[in-house]
Amino acid sequence: MSTRALITGITGQDGSHLAELLLDKGYDVVGMVRRSSTVNYERIAHIQDRITFAQGDLLDEVSMINMLREHRPEEVYNLAAQSFVQTSFGQPVLTGETTALGVTRMLDAIRIVDPGIRFYQASSSEMFGKVQAVPQSESTPFYPRSPYGVAKLYGHWITINYRESYDLHASSGILFNHEGPRRGLEFVTRKITHTAAKIKLGMATELRLGNLDAQRDWGFAGDYVEAMWRMLQQDGPDDYVVATGETHEVREFCEVAFEHVGLDYRDFVVQDERFMRPAEVDLLVGDPSKARADLGWELQTSFRDLVTMMVDADLALLQGDLRSISGS
Ligand code: NDP
Ligand code: GDR
Numbered sequence: 197m198s199t200r201a202l203i204t205g206i207t208g209q210d211g212s213h214l215a216e217l218l219l220d221k222g223y224d225v226v227g228m229v230r231r232s233s234t235v236n237y238e239r240i241a242h243i244q245d246r247i248t249f250a251q252g253d254l255l256d257e258v259s260m261i262n263m264l265r266e267h268r269p270e271e272v273y274n275l276a277a278q279s280f281v282q283t284s285f286g287q288p289v290l291t292g293e294t295t296a297l298g299v300t301r302m303l304d305a306i307r308i309v310d311p312g313i314r315f316y317q318a319s320s321s322e323m324f325g326k327v328q329a330v331p332q333s334e335s336t337p338f339y340p341r342s343p344y345g346v347a348k349l350y351g352h353w354i355t356i357n358y359r360e361s362y363d364l365h366a367s368s369g370i371l372f373n374h375e376g377p378r379r380g381l382e383f384v385t386r387k388i389t390h391t392a393a394k395i396k397l398g399m400a401t402e403l404r405l406g407n408l409d410a411q412r413d414w415g416f417a418g419d420y421v422e423a424m425w426r427m428l429q430q431d432g433p434d435d436y437v438v439a440t441g442e443t444h445e446v447r448e449f450c451e452v453a454f455e456h457v458g459l460d461y462r463d464f465v466v467q468d469e470r471f472m473r474p475a476e477v478d479l480l481v482g483d484p485s486k487a488r489a490d491l492g493w494e495l496q497t498s499f500r501d502l503v504t505m506m507v508d509a510d511l512a513l514l515q516g517d518l519r520s521i522s523g524s
Contacts, residue, residue: 200224205275209378212239214421219246226267228252239378254298260305271428273316274302284344291343296350303358314428315366317355320348321480331483334435341475359433367427372413372439372482374420377509388453393510396457403464406471408447411479415440416497426491439482440495452503
């Protein structure tokens, strides 16, 4: 019999990669989707027929209880969130309801319906915020710098609390930034690669960005979902940092992306106050030693390969090849 996994956030970047991985492993995949006026399955169009969809919303605990009762998953991957840091400053309460309390609702639904379910929580390097040590590991103290970071920290601790209080197999992956051709257009990496491709094709003339000095530890989303799955295959639950161990400035991401299409980013990038944040996270770089040692997780994609993969996919997309997103 196949293992059944429920993924929240299946329409998002990570949800689509994780669904592919689990289907390849022979899982029955149930994807939680929330009601919207238009269907938003762009990232999973190529595997849509192999997924069972279940209506639910992180804002509504009853919907999650009913969903677990109906589909009886053995593993739950909680990837759904209001995930954009900038939006969390403008919508702090919604971010808290979804990204923080949503985790409690799901954990509580698991406790009520089937405490044997294994649970993965999508924690974030944004919890380190104003970093207290370099590089950041599982033992580095947290100091979030946005309503999003604060909400993720709540989600992280409630996962640990339910693990300790109710003996749930609940693990938390502290994932550093991970990107790819399916990344939302508002995030800096995709904004850069999409606009660089547009400029190359004569469809845009400039790229307006905020803080070019910010440093991030950027990996490929396709590599990171493997670590999520491995966490739930361990005998016991735990917390793991997943990162590349390298950091790069936003400026450097621009440089590599534009260079790949034969352009100099300095001719096109314009700094714009609108994209600055009220409080910034200046430097993130993770130490993935524990994930390597305990999970046997290995990074596959280098920084340069990630950037060029994204630029090439955006060039293809803009030239009309939609398969570069859904099939990559
Ligand atoms: P995305 O923003 O691409 O996807 C977010 C998903 O959450 C979408 O499927 C969205 O659905 C869903 N969602 C939002 N609100 C609700 C709600 N109220 N009820 C149900 N579903 C909801 O995020 P990513 O795939 O990039 O990230 C996945 C998770 O990992 C997130 O929790 C994110 O915060 C976290 N994370 C991401 C990192 C990264 O670098 N990508 C790093 C560390 C953590 P819809 O399509 O309907 O909007
Ligand atoms: P982040 O990702 O906040 O790290 O959160 P984002 O790509 O939005 O920002 C990265 C850095 O780039 C700077 N920046 C800009 N960012 C955006 N979005 N747009 C711009 O124009 C711009 N110019 C400069 C930002 O200030 C920031 O320093 C992501 C999300 O996926 C979270 O959900 C996840 O938890 C963390 O990564 C780890």
